[in-house]
Amino acid sequence: MAQTAAQATFYKQLGRMYGTYTGTFLAFIILLAILEYMGVPNRVIGYLFVFFTIAVYAIIGVMTRTAEVSEYYVAGRRVPAFYNGMATGADWMSAASFVGMAGTLFLLGYDGLAWVLGWTGGYVLVSVLIGPYLRKFGAYTVPDFMSFRFGGNFARFLAVIVLVACSFTYVTAQIFGTGIIASRFLGIQFEVAVFVGLVGILLCSMLGGMRAVTWTQIAQYIVLIVAYLIPIVWLSARKYGVPLPQLTYGTALAEIAAREQQMVKDGLAVLCTAASCPAGSLKPHISPFLTYAPHNFFGIIACMMVGTASLPHILMRYFTTPTVREARQSVAWSLFFIFLLYFSAPAYAAFSKLEVYTNIIGRPVGEIRPWMFTWGELGLIQVCGKNAASLAAVVDACKAVANHPGVVRLQDFVINTDVIVLSTPEIAGLPYVISGLVAAGGLAAALSTADGLLLAIANALSHDVYYKMLQPMKTNNRNITIGIIGAVILFVLWYFMTGAGPLGVQWRWWGIGAFIAIFAVAYPFLQKANDTERRLIIARILLLLVAIASAATASTRPGDILAMVGWAFSLAMAGNFPALVLGIWWKRATTAGAIAGIIAGFGLCIFYLVTTRYFPQAGVDYFGMTSMKNAVTGANLVDITKPIAATPAQRVGWFDLSNINCGLLGAPLGFLVMIVVSLMTPAPSKELQALVDEVRKPRGKTIMEEKTS
């Protein structure tokens, strides 16, 4: 590729900058290790870690502030493939990937790998089917493309709804994650920690939009990958003499398998078999389909993969590369950087499992290893049904169990999935500085994902709803519409935010107060701003509002929303995938077809989710749903002739299909409806078809530029 001299200098500068940054970060870790050695207390080390890293992100965020629209929305389309790959990696890997994934693999063994596969393979679809074409199109947002291809604002509006539906729960979970990590490591109160996290997020994104988020995400990727790999590399080197945990954990797997047999033989565990598989029974680590039946296992893989290729906050990362070619290379780099973490997660799981199986299970209750008590106090590890807060607590709890043999059995031991990554440094006997590093890594993962998601939502609202839909309206209509939207927001704040907030004032008044204050501050600026300035001010106000809304939601610890994060993938798959793919690959796809397809697919997916989660009885009575089955024994989970209450765990459905896989219902229906309706309506105009041809050729200007110039 013919690089211009300016570009070459820019790339070189980037390399030098991030190289220095990484070096400084490593030096900082060593410095803290020395401080720890000199007797500085753990808490101070934890604080230093978190505040130093957040300060760095904030500095980058402030330095990259911008007053240009294309910088704000797509980082000026100057981000090289390699760096965009890193940014996407940070964007992609959430608090759940960093903290939770290894724990899931620990609990589920082979079945957990559905998530590893599902959250990586989707990038093949991004690159082959969608991403580079959207880059050539030159959109600022995914709804932008929908509106262009499917003529007008109705398609745009539907795309905004899909985007908000799949991004909002997701971002709330990230902010929740920052709160958990900060409160656990810094001892700040959870609700306060949520808002500290919020400030961190806003400092990174508000002034510079996509440009600032890109350059901070790269910094965050470096922190999170270093933090994820150091403990496990260290552990592997100590245990097996080879610092490559991804290769050495094969030995651990073999040891686990041998130990599992021994445990069953010694009566320390009950084996899960097709005849009976009670809770707490042993599911051999490498044996498949003991938690998910095969159709749900492959369903998760499919929904996560196709969902990846439909999630707006991921697709929009590829709008920032200089060329279509680099967009493709950038997808490859993204997956490479994501792969570094995901192929290490099973190693965490295996090493932890071996530790638990050899050093906890089978030990006399009185000789339990002390590293557990830190987590037991927080309620994250339980032995014999009680929090393992101290030796005495464990001994007492087990005495209370009838016929307890006095040694810890598998069914006595319950561990929260978050503990696996967080406790590995302690298990490995590493200094506290590494625990602090892991906390900083977890925060980086949560903050970076939250940044990307917030920006996706706020950009859709500011660019699509405000700039493309409201701005062109007549002044009078616009004022009325804005008035209605404002009233709805105030009502939602007043109606839903019922909890008691700080200073004895209810959250609803904090929310309404903040809303009014933001507008009071912004109003004079908006009055004297020119068009570009006004656009960016509004983008920032919306970003702030969405951020506050999700932090407020997160601070109420909404169990439901956190469980719904996995739903985002299926919703994106059902709502976006058919329209995106057919919009690019099938010129005959029409506006009516796309609209009908989105409504049908997305609608069916939502319907299945809501019915199975909240109205199982109605599902059985009116929609022919039947009981879900145990994956191993095939037994029904409920008796559908009796009344069924709604529970977080899904108990009824169609074809024993887990509701997280509702994309498997929605996307095929979306394709079908879109194709049938398209064929029934007249073909798109010659001009539009010609523009689709242009989208398919990398050479030439982006379509948006051509249309506006």
Added chain:
Amino acid sequence: MAPADSKANQEAHWAATTRLMWTHLALWLFFGYIVHFFVKQLNAITIPVLQFPLGFYMAAQGSLIAFVVMLFFFAKQQDKIDRDHGYAED
């Protein structure tokens, strides 16, 4: 020398692109799903020295490596198609 931008060239470019798309989707289907259908049989095989059961290994690492390699290849191959038809960026 790349051919001029004619209707025929455009169609040939798109036909080649579509072919490449199907090739990669087939590989994706194989590494994403089909290998894992046989996990039980593959788990009977143990990778020498490293001691991984093969079925587990494919889901934990093998397929992932395949995806990464595929994506770098795809970027190269698609770029070649674009160049051959004169539609690559300068």
